[in-house]
Amino acid sequence: MPKFINGIDVSRWQGPDIDWKKVKLDGYLFSFMKASDGSAYKKQFIDIGIKQATEAKAAGLKTGYYHFSHPTNQGGLEKDAKDEANFFLKTIKLFPVPNFPLVLDLEDEKMTLTQAETEQWVISFKSVIEKAGYTLMMYSYRPYLDRVLSKAHKLGTMPLWLANYPREFDINKLPKNPAGWATLSIWQYSDKGQVKGITNIGTDLNVMDKSFFDKY
Numbered sequence: 001m002p003k004f005i006n007g008i009d010v011s012r013w014q015g016p017d018i019d020w021k022k023v024k025l026d027g028y029l030f031s032f033m034k035a036s037d038g039s040a041y042k043k044q045f046i047d048i049g050i051k052q053a054t055e056a057k058a059a060g061l062k063t064g065y066y067h068f069s070h071p072t073n074q075g076g077l078e079k080d081a082k083d084e085a086n087f088f089l090k091t092i093k094l095f096p097v098p099n100f101p102l103v104l105d106l107e108d109e110k111m112t113l114t115q116a117e118t119e120q121w122v123i124s125f126k127s128v129i130e131k132a133g134y135t136l137m138m139y140s141y142r143p144y145l146d147r148v149l150s151k152a153h154k155l156g157t158m159p160l161w162l163a164n165y166p167r168e169f170d171i172n173k174l175p176k177n178p179a180g181w182a183t184l185s186i187w188q189y190s191d192k193g194q195v196k197g198i199t200n201i202g203t204d205l206n207v208m209d210k211s212f213f214d215k216y
Contacts, residue, residue, distance in 0.1 A: 022197030064100030
């Protein structure tokens with residue numbers, strides 16, 4: 001990733017009162033906001049995300065939205081996946097139009113699906129998102145994906161946003177990709193960043209491949 005763009009991602013923990021002009025002046029040109037969680041998410045938390053996204057766009061940042069998933073087969077695998085996907089789609093209609101693909105955050109440590117079930121759940125979720133006209137990106141970390149998906153899974157065409165926190169960040173030392181992915185589009189390299197304009201908590205820091213940034 002020799003050419004990259006700096007960005008952040010935020011959720012309710014960063015609060016609604018971010019000074020996005022200061023964020024941009026600090027060198028961050030994009031941000032992803034948490035939009036939804038499972039099949040229900042408190043309105044007050046959604047409202048925080050909407051405010052974050054609206055003000056970030058007004059400050060000139062590109063924005064994207066992510067959904068924290070809780071895959072199960074209760075009531076049927078496909079139904080569960082589609083319920084979460086439809087809730088995500090319903091929620092982002094309240095947000096400004098995203099610049100980037102929508103993001104499936106797959107990292108629930110309480111998930112009990114088999115590898116085959118996990119893959120099918122993601123495929124079902126993805127089909128709903130794509131039918132609505134969006135591209136879907138995968139967010140997770142390598143040990144988790146290598147554990148919950150088989151080495152022969154067919155999800156590697158999804159753009160990848162990988163979390164990997166080295167002791168010392170070096171853009172020339174990219175993290176190893178999980179099985180099935182040849183490249184990554186975004187690298188989340190810290191969850192303790194100090195960003196001007198965000199004062200109450202550490203913030204996730206990311207670098208995005210410039211070609212991916214320019215594409216959107």
